[in-house]
Amino acid sequence: MAERDPQTAEEFKENLANWAGWSGDTSRISKTYQLDYYTSIEAINEVAEAAKRLQHHSDIDIWWELLHFSMTTYTAGGVVTPLDFKLVAEIERIAAAHGATTAA
Secondary structure, three states, X not given: OOOOOXXXXXXXXXXXXXXXXXXXXXXXXXXXXXXOHHHHHHHHHHHHHXXXXXXXXXXXXXXXXXXXXXXXXXXXXXXXXXXXXXXXXXXXXXXXXXXXXXXX
């Protein structure tokens, strides 16, 4: 399966189960982290570098003490693809390095 190919419902379910705190459906996945504002800015910069390498970008919202990522593969028609989960892995690595926790 190519990186930008839509996932079946079963593939999606299996992939999502690997990532605690991530939720969504076959059209979009998201997660919100608890992280202070200024550390969130640092994390966003690192996620931007990872996104650039993957040529895939998430939607990002930042609020006081909360950092939210949401993604879909727009070039595949707005569905979740293996590329989304590659970026999830990068986001998780970066978030953990900055001490982020899953927001309640």
